[in-house]
Amino acid sequence: MTCEQCNAAKLRLKKQRESQNYFVACSGYPNCKFTSDMPKGVEAAQMTDQNCPRCRSQRRDVKLFDLTFHPDYVSEAMRRHLPNGKSARFCINKDCDPDFKQLLELTRSLGQKKTYN
Numbered sequence: 001m002t003c004e005q006c007n008a009a010k011l012r013l014k015k016q017r018e019s020q021n022y023f024v025a026c027s028g029y030p031n032c033k034f035t036s037d038m039p040k041g042v043e044a045a046q047m048t049d050q051n052c053p054r055c056r057s058q059r060r061d062v063k064l065f066d067l068t069f070h071p072d073y074v075s076e077a078m079r080r081h082l083p084n085g086k087s088a089r090f091c092i093n094k095d096c097d098p099d100f101k102q103l104l105e106l107t108r109s110l111g112q113k114k115t116y117n
């Protein structure tokens with residue numbers, strides 16, 4: 001998946017050390033500082049090798065991601081965007097996937113992940 005900002009380097013899935021939140025960053029860093037947040041509360045994220053068909057029809061190369069939310073974070077409102085109540089496959093282009101956009105907004109107010117002992 002090519003970075004939409006520099007149009008050269010690839011995007012990679014990363015995890016913030018402190019908050020444990022996933023995000024996507026350009027491998028061209030520090031020349032390109034593009035990042036894209038994932039919703040908070042995601043306990044597992046994976047980039048699939050499947051391209052988003054809607055983005056592809058607009059000549060954009062965007063991969064679909066499998067995101068799984070930690071059950072403690074899944075609210076009633078979030079469940080509407082998660083067919084099985086915890087995970088789904090999303091296009092991370094907010095302009096393309098309304099479910100992904102909604103989940104970003106719904107989880108914005110969540111704090112740092114709790115630790116489970």
Ligand SMILES: [Zn+2]
Nearest residue numbers: 003006026032
């Ligand atoms: Zn870039």
Ligand SMILES: [Zn+2]
Nearest residue numbers: 052055091096
């Ligand atoms: Zn898309």
